[in-house]
Amino acid sequence: MLRWIRQQLGFDPPHQSDTRTVYIANRFPQHGHYVPQRFADNRIISSKYTIWNFVPKNLFEQFRRIANFYFLIIFLVQLMIDTPTSPVTSGLPLFFVITVTAIKQGYEDWLRHKADNEVNGAPVFVVRSGSLVQTRSKNIRVGDIVRVAKDETFPVDLVLLSSDRIEGTCHITTTSLDGETNLKTHYSVPETLVSRSVSRLESLHAVVECQQEALLLHCLLIYHFLIRPLGPENLLLRGARLKNTKEIFGVAVYTGMESKMALNYKCKSQKRSAVEKSMNTFLLIYLGILLFEAVLSTILKYAWQAENKWDEPFYNQKTEQERNSSQILKFISDFLAFLVLYNFIIPISLYVTVEMQKFLGSFFIGWDLDLYHEESNQMAQVNTSDLNEELGQVEYVFTDKTGTLTENEMLFRECSINGVKYQEINGKLVPEGMTDDSLDGSSPRLSCEELLFLKAVSLCHTVQISYEQPGDGPGDPFSHANGFSSQMEYYASSPDEKALVEATKRYPGGYTDLPLFHRYKLLHILEFDANRRRMSVILQTPSGSLLIPPPQKGLRTLVVACRHFSAEEYVEVDRLLHEACTALQQREERLAEVFSFIEKDLELLGATAVEDKLQEKVQETIEALRLAGIKVWVLTGDKHETAVSVSLSCGHFHRTMNILELVQQKSDNECAEQPLQDLEMLLTEPLLGCPGCVFRVVVMLHPDHVIQHGLVVDGASLSLALRGHEKLFMEVCKNCSAVLCCRMAPLQKAKVVRLLKTSPEKPITLAIGDGANDVSMIQEAHVGIGIMGKEGRQAVRNSDYAIARFKFLSKLLLVHGHFYYIRIATLVQYFFYKNVCFITPQFLYQFVCLFSQQTLYDSVYLTLYNICFTSLPILIYSLFEQLVHPHVLQSKPALYRDISRNSLLSFKTFLYWTLLGFCHAFVFFFGSYILMGEDTSLMGNGQMFGNWTFGTLVFTVMVITVTLKLALETHFWTWMNHFVTWGSIAFYFIFSLFYGGIIWPFLHTQDMYFVFVQLLSSGSAWFAIVIIITTCLFPDIIKKVFYRHLQPTSTQKSQVGYLGPGGVCLPTRHPPSKVAVNKLHSAETGNAWRSHPQHGTFTQ
The missing domain is CATH 2.70.150.10 (Calcium-transporting ATPase, cytoplasmic transduction domain A)
Known part of the structure; x- marks a missing residue:
């Protein structure tokens, strides 16, 4: 320490x-x-907290939130001065919010610690003091x-x-x-x-x-x-x-x-969603409203006291010390008192409700069997629930290629020998158009060209072979040839080579004239390099002649050729290679010259086609993302040809696109002046290339067709292009339909992501990958997703979410992202609405009590309004609400566009909810005042209508109205929605009867004793409650019907289009047990657990 x-x-x-x-x-x-x-x-550390810094660091992060810091100040003010309300009204909710949030964040960080401990505690062997000692990795x-x-x-x-x-x-x-x-x-x-x-x-x-x-x-x-x-x-x-x-x-x-x-990992930074940033903006606006109300009330109080006609009541006469005190201090004290009186306009429980909604809602991803991969027995995983709603706002997806889009398994598909195309059928090479049955069971005869082609493919590689007995120890390399049982495994520096060797291994058994055993002596290996794009070997054949078959590597096709050397020619070749390999100066240049001399006058033998197998439904997923308005960028470390080929095969690049290529730029002179001019020309002439420019345009469509553009850039060229020309380069990229970056270093991936997300448009970005080289961009993006690959968990451990396959990204964004966003957006707007309804009558009441800082509501009601009476309905709503059925969202990806750019939390929507809250608050107060305020014989015993009874009436109307308003906004009803909606209203009545029906000895006053009972005993009060609630909600009902039937949105049209008779949606199932998960997965689709765990009905 x-x-x-x-x-x-x-x-x-x-x-x-x-x-x-x-x-x-x-x-x-x-x-x-x-x-x-x-x-x-x-030690590897991916966690954020330790046992020593958790409390101070977590408190610091929580009090960075405006609402938390504001209520801390209010709580301190209540402790220091005489205020109209008790410090408990602010301190208790603040303590509850801080505690719940700390528990949730501590649990998530404990999961990271657990994953780190598995890595750091792995057993290893080290040499110490002359012996081999077992210890832990962290040591x-x-x-x-x-x-x-x-x-x-x-x-x-x-x-x-x-x-x-x-x-x-x-x-x-x-x-x-x-x-x-x-x-x-x-x-x-x-x-x-x-x-x-x-x-x-x-x-x-x-x-x-x-x-x-x-x-x-x-x-x-x-x-x-x-x-x-x-x-x-x-x-x-x-x-x-x-x-x-x-x-x-x-x-x-x-x-x-x-x-x-x-x-290669970025330093962890606290990711904040667009919704949370909007919340902070709205809180600042409401803080301005609060300050305005407090200042106005303070000014009006002193303006009223300045008029001579208003005499001070005898019970409010000030002492001599109070009369002689500073007017400035009195003004500040009154301002702070009004600030405390109106402070509940800032919804402190908003943050804790949001935290609970995110934490509980994140379980739906892990429970979704549509995101379950049966082969690997892996469910989706949530590492950070703070970004759930960000899944519904993604505009750019940055994806790795190998292991993310592809299976990284090369498979031999077909070949061409001497102009004849062959395909593999049942372990035999069959000419195109023939079937295995047409051979009549006879073994085909090989021509000299075919035999030479198979020899070249079998011998020109650097594949290593591992033999293992069924037991633990390594086997004898000759045991396989002698017929003994052993397991043989190929290891290759190139997956293409491995696929070809595995393919040729399958063929000899089908041919009678292919020799089973021959000995070849490997003399030289001419390693592959990007400039030659080929690899060659020099072999000595059993007949003594020398053979070199160099396959030239291209777009997952290999061109196979050979050249024969005499003994004298080989002596010269061997001398040249030795001199070049031992040169101390310009070794690479000299080797290139020798390779060029050797690899000429070649005899073409044929070509092979090897497929880098795409993951299942990759093309459909990319197309769905494109229809949803999401642009996909592929960032890979692979070479240019392979990356372009995979982009074409997976649908990232369409064959109707013009491909702009910024590749192989190596010098500053090349990429300083002329490329900038070319970039400007590309922008001013709709991205069309020009002769001699740094961009090479590959035309892949008819000239009359509408042009789409794809951009290919390699890592070296990217580094040079970003030296002072970032904005111009990003303009080109954003005007392309698809972008492919190849030969990328890990930190370059992160830099590209950062460059886009910090652009003026501030788009929401998502990065997805499976390897440790993807961790930097996963951490840099707004949302990071790790693929659970075959080996390694670095990407998963450092991601926000983890899925087993790329195809699951579609549902994660289009369904879960859509649901999470609409739920939390409504939650935020509703919280501000109900708090405006809550505090505005308090402000209006000051005009009645002449700004004496008298509170309209009892302190218990002030404390429990956001905690108990109105919190559960919106929490359940934010967990289960569905505007559209999940199947519709997946079948119509364009619906994702309706919620893009944070549309449900726009200033226009915020203004609507705020004004609606003010309108309803005015109706609550003045409706109660007009209907009940002048009734001096309200009670059955002839007593006058009192202050606490009036405040309780306003509070009762308010609780019922805001709860029913949420019910009108609910489209998907479950039994839990019904329970908490009607249960909250019932709980308020039961609690009020209990609270007002008992004398509480620990309370200083008994102002609420029997108040609620007297209120409910009045028929006028019930009449007022019904009239006020109807007045508030009737316009909402009319608006809802009008827009749905006369001006429906695309989302509303989709709702109507999917519902069956009576508006009832097919129910979904409850979450399965761990034991039953495999059985449920194999069950019929309608009987499997899907996105959200409830039976429910849609309402229009």
């Missing part, structure tokens, strides 16, 4: 230089003057030697020291980081690869020098007097998984929140 405090105060920074020196196995030098550097521990220190076994996840960023392989290599997958399942090969340096035992590792005297941040990797391994440069191929990143390698040893260089995975 002391160290943390010193670091926070700047006295003890954790790092003193720009580089870190890591002593392997923490074998520090013996010099006495050496002071070890201090590094972060290995790993920089410099520790860590052992990672096959299929385990790397707990820290490691520099690879050795592996069980003689060559010191290992294979990993980074699915949890970038969604890619490709196998990647990493290497240890020659000086450490022989240290494969604990004893040799413990005696290793070496130092790793690297930068303080893992985002830029420039490392050196210092071994005795030898300095060895280290690169990304030597670093094993946290979150990646070891594959096809028994075990590795590595030294921890970056731990915890300093690892590359953690640095």
